[in-house]
Amino acid sequence: MVDKTIVRGKTATQVMFLVCGLALSSWAPMVPFAKDRLGLNDGELGLLLLFLGGGALLTMPLSGFLIGKVGSRKVILIAGLIAALVLPVLLMVTNSYLMAGVLFIFGCSIGGIDVAMNAHGVQVQNAMGRPIMSSLHGLFSVGGLFGSIGLGFLIKMGLNPIYAAVTIAILLVSLLLLQYRKLLDYQKEKEIIVRFSHIDETKLSKDKFQWFRWSVLILGLMCFIAFLSEGAMLDWSAIFLRDHKGVSSEFTGIGYAAFSIAMAVMRLQGDRLVSKLNSHVVVIGGSLLAALGILIVVGSPWLSLTLFGFVLLGLGAANIVPVFFSEGGRIEGLSPTIAIPVISTMGYAGQLAGPALLGVIAQYFSLIIAFETIALLFIVVALIYKFRK
Incomplete structure (x- = not known):
């Protein structure tokens, strides 16, 4: 019989993943408003967006240290509240320099809640034994869909954009405050870490220099590749469909939509899949399926088959990263508060680097070669996972 505290902790963790996806994706519909209000060109907007990613990257390693000191639920609460409070401000700022600062703070909050909720989720998973x-x-993906659609829907219904953002912020704060007490407290988290990572409790705060352990870095590298591929799909799939498949501009988002929906559905079913099969089948098989999907996208002469390739990509890639986080939380002799921030940071760095890498390859060769490179990288993940020690 699973402890009721753990069951409540699972429910609360599910809500926190939903909150993070909702908060982050609510920014997407705000981007055009911010661009027009600040009078930015595409290059200036791209530079401004780096502050969001930079804030997240800076905070992720720091979050691990804070989790080790005060527990993940306090980090989730503080980071979540900051994200909710900053969200409406993103629609109020009229100065580019101030906007950069606000985006940086927003990125810090997203980075903090991302690491803390994954660390908490791993500990709940270990305690539940499944x-x-x-x-x-x-659920993060579901939150992402609701966030990107929900804010736009409120604005479409005639609500002032700032009031729409305030509405989303109130929802985020309400969910955080309602579920906060159900998250595992600091003492319970330490008990789980000691039990499943086989660490002496007196050494929990002394293992901060073990970031460069090979078992952590190899998981981080594979996570870097997986996130790189996802980021590349987000920024380049529409351009690929327009320039190489002749899809009209208003429908070019259909490829990423097919990829995203397939990934969300597969992740919601992924726990049962991992239980019935094993991590090797999920990661190696998923990587090869994702690679096949990209090759179909590139080589198909028919749009319907191309979209099927995007679906295969989403299905294959869906459960790779969750497996990496799960394994990061079970490394012998190492606390998840060390492993999870490293894996998260390397993964997020890949998501930021992916679009730029594809841009360089497309510039010197072609976008088709760039997509084929992603397929090759998924094959590399399969090989690394199969032969790692």
Whole structure:
């Protein structure tokens, strides 16, 4: 019988993944408003967006240190409240320099809640003795869909954009405050870490220099590749469909939509898949399926088959990252508060680097070669996972 505290902790963790996805994706519909209000060109907007990613990257390693000191639920609460409070401000700022600062703070809050909720999810999973990470990441994707659609829907209904953002912020704060007490407290988290990572409790705060352990870095590298591929799909799939498949501009988002929906559905079913199969089948098989999907996208002469390739890509890639986070939380002799921030940071760095890498390859060769490079990288993930020690 699973402890009721753990069951409540699982429910609260699910809500936190939903909150993070909702908060981050609510920014997407705000981008055009921010661009027009600040009078930015595409290059200036791209530079400004780097502050969001930079804030997240800076905070992720720091979050691990804070989790080790005060527990993940306090980090989730503080980071979540900051994200909710900053969200409406993103629609109020009229100065580019101030906007950069606000975006940086927003990125810091997203980075903080991302690491803390994954660390908390891993500990709940270990305590329950069965996989839950795939469905948690699936709920993040669901939050992402609701966030990007919800804010736009409120604005479409005639609500002032700032009031719409305030409405989303109130929802985020309400969910955080309602679920905060159900998250595992600091003492319970330490008990789980000691039990499942086989660490002496007196050494929990002394293992901060073990970031460069090979078992952590190899998971981080594979996570870097997986996130790189996802980021590349987000920024380049529409351009690929327009320039190489002749899809009209208003429908070019259909490829990423097919990829995203397939990934969300597969992640919501992923825990059962991991339980019935094993991590090797999920990661190696998923990587090869994702690679096949990209090759179909590139080589198909028919749009319907191309979209099927995007679906295969989403299905294959869906549960790879959750498996990496799960394994990061079970490394012998190492606290998840060390492993999870490293894996998260390397993964997020890949998501930021992916679009730029594809841009360089497309510039010197072609976008088709760039997409084929992603397929090759998924094959590399399969090989690394199969032969790692």
